Amino acid sequence: xxxxxxxxxxxxxxxxxxxxxxxxxxxxxxxxxxxxxxxxxxxxxxxxxxxxxxxxxxxxxxxxxxxxxxxxxxxxxxxxxxxxxxxxxxxxxxxxxxxxxxxxxxxxxxxxxxxxxxxxxxxxxxxxxxxxxxxxxxxxxxxxxxxxxxxxxxxxxxxxxxxxxxxxxxxxxxxxxxxxxxxxxxxxxxxxxxxxxxxxxxxxxxxxxxxxxxxxxxxxxxxxxxxxxxxxxxxxxxxxxxxxxxxxxxxxxxxxxxxxxxxxxxxxxxxxxxxxxxxxxxxxxxxxxxxxxxxxxxxxxxxx
Amino acid sequence: xxxxxxxxxxxxxxxxxxxxxxxxxxxxxxxxxxxxxxxxxxxxxxxxxxxxxxxxxxxxxxxxxxxxxxxxxxxxxxxxxxxxxxxxxxxxxxxxxxxxxxxxxxxxxxxxxxxxxxxxxxxxxxxxxxxxxxxxxxxxxxxxxxxxxxxxxxxxxxxxxxxxxxxxxxxxxxxxxxxxxxxxxxxxxxxxxxxxxxxxxxxxxxxxxxxxxx
Numbered sequence: 239x240x241x242x243x244x245x246x247x248x249x250x251x252x253x254x255x256x257x258x259x260x261x262x263x264x265x266x267x268x269x270x271x272x273x274x275x276x277x278x279x280x281x282x283x284x285x286x287x288x289x290x291x292x293x294x295x296x297x298x299x300x301x302x303x304x305x306x307x308x309x310x311x312x313x314x315x316x317x318x319x320x321x322x323x324x325x326x327x328x329x330x331x332x333x334x335x336x337x338x339x340x341x342x343x344x345x346x347x348x349x350x351x352x353x354x355x356x357x358x359x360x361x362x363x364x365x366x367x368x369x370x371x372x373x374x375x376x377x378x379x380x381x382x383x384x385x386x387x388x389x390x391x392x393x394x395x396x397x398x399x400x401x402x403x404x405x406x407x408x409x410x411x412x413x414x415x416x417x418x419x420x421x422x423x424x425x426x427x428x429x430x431x432x433x434x435x436x437x438x439x440x441x442x443x444x445x446x447x448x449x450x451x452x453x454x455x456x457x458x459x460x461x462x463x464x465x466x467x468x469x470x471x472x473x474x475x476x477x478x479x480x481x482x483x484x485x486x487x488x489x490x491x492x493x494x495x496x497x498x499x500x501x502x503x504x505x506x507x508x509x510x511x512x513x514x515x516x517x518x519x520x521x522x523x524x525x526x527x528x529x530x531x532x533x534x535x536x537x538x539x540x541x542x
Numbered sequence: 543x544x545x546x547x548x549x550x551x552x553x554x555x556x557x558x559x560x561x562x563x564x565x566x567x568x569x570x571x572x573x574x575x576x577x578x579x580x581x582x583x584x585x586x587x588x589x590x591x592x593x594x595x596x597x598x599x600x601x602x603x604x605x606x607x608x609x610x611x612x613x614x615x616x617x618x619x620x621x622x623x624x625x626x627x628x629x630x631x632x633x634x635x636x637x638x639x640x641x642x643x644x645x646x647x648x649x650x651x652x653x654x655x656x657x658x659x660x661x662x663x664x665x666x667x668x669x670x671x672x673x674x675x676x677x678x679x680x681x682x683x684x685x686x687x688x689x690x691x692x693x694x695x696x697x698x699x700x701x702x703x704x705x706x707x708x709x710x711x712x713x714x715x716x717x718x719x720x721x722x723x724x725x726x727x728x729x730x731x732x733x734x735x736x737x738x739x740x741x742x743x744x745x746x747x748x749x750x751x752x753x754x755x756x
Contacts (some may be wrong), residue, residue, distance in 0.1 A: 412543055412552040524563060524636045531559055531643050535552070538650050542669070 257308025286460030304351025305461035322496025329395035352450035363449030373526035380533035423529035551666035551675030623740030660683035675701030
């Protein structure tokens with residue numbers, strides 16, 4: 239395990255809250271506003287961490303465990319992710335499943351915590367989250383499977399390293415494009431972004447993720463926000479790993495390029511949110527099935 | 543060059559899936575027009591080393607006809623009939639996508655052994671041409687609007703064109719010109735028929751025509 243891998247995780251822990259800041263600034267730019275400071279998410283999280291939490295008497299330990307376990311799962315998922323050619327801290331065959339299901343665990347604890355409040359409103363959000371994540375999972379796993387077959391490696395680090403060898407204009411280009419688009423849709427879904435979910439709205443009929451965390455406050459809510467930033471970072475890192483393999487071969491440069499690309503993904507998310515409306519709830523599954531279809535197509539291309 | 547052809551093949555598959563998954567007639571027309579453009583580009587690309595005027599003229603003419611004239615005719619038919627989107631097809635849009643994936647798998651199964659015998663072009667082309675034809679057929683049987691059925695017919699034609707292109711490079715283009723003429727006349731007639739149906743019955747749903755009484 240090289241020392242650079244640890245820097246990898248530290249970078250993610252430090253810079254992840256920057257991503258929502260970037261997204262908000264891009265949206266503000268499109269709307270003709272100046273927007274909140276780039277570092278606002280840091281201030282928000284620090285403010286929340288200084289507060290105490292209030293718990294309803296109807297909730298049990300499940301509700302309190304939700305944010306802690308969610309943050310822990312998000313942090314652990316960062317340890318299997320390579321960034322810019324630097325292998326992950328943990329790299330073993332099959333760690334792609336660990337990555338997918340750490341994100342799954344995070345969703346699960348968020349949903350159980352939401353159900354634990356006993357609020358019908360939060361139950362509805364949990365049900366929608368389960369529905370959409372169930373449809374997003376095949377897209378992620380089949381895309382990872384296509385990459386695994388293409389590079390002959392079952393570990394995320396080995397996989398993205400193998401892509402570095404296959405040059406961008408090479409025979410892998412159609413495959414990489416398909417998988418990147420599928421992962422892009424998964425990223426938008428998993429992070430509750432437009433066109434699947436609107437992170438700004440607090441209307442009961444339209445929100446999915448926001449509604450599940452309504453009853454959390456103080457430190458717990460800070461944990462949830464930080465975990466959401468880390469999850470956005472993790473999926474963005476995966477997407478950039480697929481989109482652009484490390485170029486220079488010199489670690490610091492590749493890592494800087496990786497971070498720049500992750501920020502570029504945040505800008506892209508901001509642009510998508512500015513130019514698109516949220517999809518009708520009934521149309522979202524179609525988008526997710528389309529993402530899965532892209533992944534299946536990628537898999538068919540490598541298996542042919 | 544095989545990579546670029548592969549990329550065009552993947553784009554063609556995506557255009558097919560767009561045709562299957564979209565409810566808007568205008569989007570479906572764009573998808574079929576895009577197919578024609580992709581096929582024109584593929585024809586030029588496959589002949590790139592020794593490009594002569596005949597190939598260019600044939601490719602440009604067929605692309606212009608299929609991506610320009612026929613979509614224009616169909617758009618006109620849509621405007622006249624006032625139908626904007628396909629409502630309640632026999633197979634829903636998400637289901638169509640899933641059936642499409644199944645068909646794609648089948649086409650890979652059938653196409654892979656076939657493409658082993660093809661010398662020229664990309665190995666993906668046979669699979670893609672089979673899939674395009676199958677998509678066209680699926681659209682014809684699963685949609686209600688006459689316009690969408692015509693689009694399915696056009697997609698089938700695109701598939702046949704791609705199939706011819708996969709096997710040899712120049713002669714099928716000549717055959718294609720003959721086929722294209724038939725298709726042009728057929729779509730022309732169908733466009734007029736759609737217009738007349740919609741004027742007579744206020745809709746262009748073909749399944750409701752069976753309930754006609756004299």
